[in-house]
Every structure is written in structure tokens, then in C-alpha cells.
Amino acid sequence: MDGRPVLVCTEYEDATADLVIAELNRRRVPVLRFDPGRDFPALGTLAARIGAGGTSRTGWYGRLMVGERTADLSAVRALYHRRPSPYPTGGGEQTVRFAAQENRRGLGGVLGALPGCLYLSHPQAIARAEYKPAQLSAALRAGLMVPATLVTNDPMEAKEFCAEQPSIYKPLHAGAYEVEGEPAGIWAAPVEVGEIDGAVNHSAHLFQAQVPKVADVRAVVVGGRVFSARITAPPGVVDWRAEYQNLTYEPVACPDGMRGALVRFLAAFGLNFGAFDFAVTADGGWWFLECNPNGQWAWLEDAAGLPITHAIADLLENGASEHE
Template sequence: MDGRPVLVCTEFEDATADLVIAELNRRRVPVLRFDPGRDFPAHVLLAAHLGADGWGGRLTVGDRTADLSAVRALYHRRPSPYPTGSGEQAARFAAQENRRGLGGVLGALPGCLYLSHPQAIARAEYKPAQLSAALRTGLTVPPTLITNDPGEAKAFCAAQPTIYKPLHAGAYEIEGEPAGIWAAPVEAGEIDAAVSRSGHLFQAQVPKVADVRAVVVGEEVFGARITAPPGVVDWRAEYQNLTYERVSCPEEIGGALVRFLATFGLKFGAFDFAVTADGTWWFLECNPNGQWAWLEGAAGLPITLAIADLLENGASQHE
């Protein structure tokens, strides 16, 4: 593969990554796309050598080969998880070696810009860390309780209108069908001993008039105001009934978002805010690898171009 390639790590079907790859192809930037968790070792050949300047060698996917020392950027989009090796002992051992071998090399490439580094994404997925970082960077955060104590939960819910939301948006099924666990109102009378079975996140319900998703790429901030039907707490449960418009992010908010990403070593973040009638933007959460493609057309946000710019320029322009 001629030139300095961009590695794109994502699952087989990823329309969001497709947009970025098409733009990089238009710019004649070489791209090598693969899914580490599924393609290695059957369809990917790794030969990494450690030298004075760090890791070099080659990564081959099919009939295309990338020079590891020349990778300009790695776009960590939505790769499949590395297999856990749940079978016999030898299979478990091999699965861990694959993850730490290929994953370790990909996370230690010299002169490579990461959008974003997989370890940085993993750190930023913890909501308690997000909420404290948001406060430190100057964002407004609703009162929040994380507990497994039913008494604490009941008292918190009795003190103000409250919502519950999961600490991790993992896979969940109801009667064999995939389902989402959305943020939902909860009252003190609904709290029972089941709270003691796991950690729970309760948060004061903000009397919002709209939501905003702010997508940050490097230091560029793109905002979309999202209006849901009256009474909807979590707009993600009402995609078919939403309206969007492009919105400018207040300067002080934009600066705080860039500082937030720097706290975790991220180059990208999809932030969710609740906006109240007085114009206050209340920080709810940040998805360090969140979706954005549907907003590009709905609100006219040139996010594909911003991501392609970052990947094309690589680390030399941004580190």
C-alpha cells in the first residue's frame, strides 16, 4: 500500500465509517479497513518488529499490506469485541494473546493519530468519571446519586423529580428481542429492595425544553438541537418523532468540551445536554464513540469532513 495509510477498525456493516472512508478515498488517502475482533488471526497477518523508533513491520489484510511505522492515523470506530475464548483452556489463552498482541501493537504505533485511542475510549465510558470531569471543566451537572442502598435511593427520589438511567448501555433483550434501557422517571414509591442487587444511577430531572447533541472532532464543535414530543424524557426512544436544527454551541461550553476530551485523551466525543427555558445547558453524558451520521443530514453538520481532515493530517498536525 503506497503512502501513509489510515487504519479503520470497525465491524463489517458500519454506514458511519463508510462515509469517512468514501471521503478519504476521494482525497486519495490510502485506507486499510478491518475488524480486529473478527478478522484476526484468520484473515489478518501481523508481523510487528520493535526497533529504535518503536513498532514497525507489516499488517496484511487480504491482498493489501500496511507499513506499521508509516500509519498516519487509526480510526477506532465500532470493532467487534475480541473473543473471550470461553471454550477450552488453549482457546482462552489464544484469545487473550490475540487481544493483547494485535490490540497492543495497534495501540502503540509511532507517529499515529488515534481517533480515539481504544484505552482512552474505555476509560471515558465510566459515567462517574464523566460527571466529575464535567464539573471540573466548568459544565453544569444535575445532582446525581449512584447507590445500591434502597433507603438512599428513596430519599433522593423524594427530594426532587428524578430519573433513572443505566450506568452502561450494554446489550439487553426482552423475550429474545433486542431492547434499549432508556432514561425514565422514577418516584420514591417505586423504589424497593431490587435496588440492592446492583449499582444504580439516579439523577435530578431537568425541566428541559429541548435536547442538544454536541459532536466534538478535535477542537471543532458541531451542535444539533433535538426537539421531541412533549413529555418524552429520553429522545432516543422517539427517533421517528424528532425534529432537528443546527445550533451554535456557546463559547464557554465549547471550550469546556475540548477540555473534557483532553482530560481523557480523546479526539472525539458525542455529548448530550438538556436545555432549560433559561438557556442553561445541563451536561448529561458523553459517548466517547457515539453515533453522528444521522445528524449530518438532519441538521446540516459537516462531521464527515472534519473527521476526514483529522485523519488525513495525522499526528504531525495535532500532537
């Protein structure tokens, strides 16, 4: 593969990654797309070297072959970590589990330590930033407004918190969930004191003061560039994600001082991308709710006319970041 390539690690069906790859192709930037969890080792070959051996190189070098395409590991300009499949563990088969862990730490370890490579974003940084308690702490330090929040498995603490102000419950992790065999989402929802019972002590729960919002904002940050859209849901809707077909969007400017706070938040985790959610009050205040370090954005680009694809392609093509 001629030139410095961009590696795109994602699952086979990823329309969002397709947009970025198409733009990179238009710019004639070489791209190697693959799904480590599915393509390695069946379709992929890794030969990575480091250390003494007659070379003056100071980092990993060698090659990654996927099908008929080859990337020079020492020349990768950027790695776009989208949504790759997990390495298959084969259920209870010990040898398959062992191989999966070796692949994750071998191939994944090399890809996470490439010299001179921009990560959008680094897999380990994404993993660290997926913890909501860490997000809320980082948001406060960055200067963002954060609603009163309680994480507990104590029903009495939960009752006391929810008696103090109108409150919502939301999950700490948006994992796969099914209702009667059908995929379902667990959305943020109001919670009353009388609804809280002993089941709370079965796991950690996140309760949060309900912000008296008039709208929501999704702010997508790419490097140091911020793209914001105001999202208006039907009256009474707490979590706009539950009403995708009944939303309206419009681009909005990021308030003065907010851009710096968002960039500081990302820098705290070593991220180059973040999809932030804010509740907007009548006085124009933006209250931080959460940040998805690898969130979706393609639908928002189309709905609000935000040039996010070009911004991501710019970052990957240039291979440089404000956070390096």
C-alpha cells in the same frame, strides 16, 4: 500500500465508517479497513518489531497484512477506532480463550502503540471514558453544569434522594438487553419514591435530578471542532432516543465558553472525539448528561446538515490533533 495509510478498525457492517472511508478515498488517502476480532489471524498477518537489532528506529515497525493489502506500521498516519468486533473467546474452550487474549494484547497492543499515529480515539482512552461517574467528575472540572446525581445500591438513600426533587433513573452502561427475546433499550425514565424497593440493593443504580428541559442538544466534537444540533421531542419525553421517529432537528451554535469546556473534557480522557448530550432549559442553560466517546453521528449529520464526515476525514488525513 503507497503513502501513509489510515487504519480503520470496525465491524463489517458499519455505515458510519463507510462515509468516512468514501471521503478519504475521494481525497486519495490510502485506507486499510479491517475488523481485528474477525480478520485476525484468519485473514491477517502481523510482523512487528522494536528495539535493538541493527536499526535506529524508536518505535514499532514492520507490517500488517490483511488479505492482499499491506500497511507499514511505522508509516500509519491515523487509526480510526470505530466499532470492531471483540476477539472471539470460544465459550469454554481454554485454548481459544488463550488465543483471543494473546491476539487482543498482541495485535491490539501494537496497534495502540504506533509511532506518530493519531488515534480517533485511542481504544484505552475510549474504555476509560465509558464510566459515567468519571464523566460527571470530568464535566464538573471542565466547567459544565451537572445535575445532582446519586450512585447507590441502598434503597433508603435512593428514596431520600428522589424525595428531594423530581428524579430519573438511567443505566450506568448501555449494554445489550432483551425483552421476550427481542432487543430493547433501557432509557432514562422518571422514578417515584414509591417505585423504589429492595431490588435496588442488587446492583449499583444511577439516580439524577430531572432537568426541566425544553429541548436536548447533541454536540459532536471532532478534535477542536464542535457541531451541535437542537433535538426537539414530543412533550413529556424524557429520553429522546426512545422517540427517534418523532424528533425534529436544527443546527445550533455552541454557547460562548462551551467549546473550551468540551475540549477540556475530551483532553482529560485523551480523546479526539466525543458525542455529548445536554438538556437545555428555558433560560438557555446546557446541562451535561453524558458523553459517548465513540457515539453515532451519521444520522445527525444528515438530519441537521452538519459536516461531520469532512471534519473526521480532515483529522485522519492530517494526522494531527490539538491534544498531542
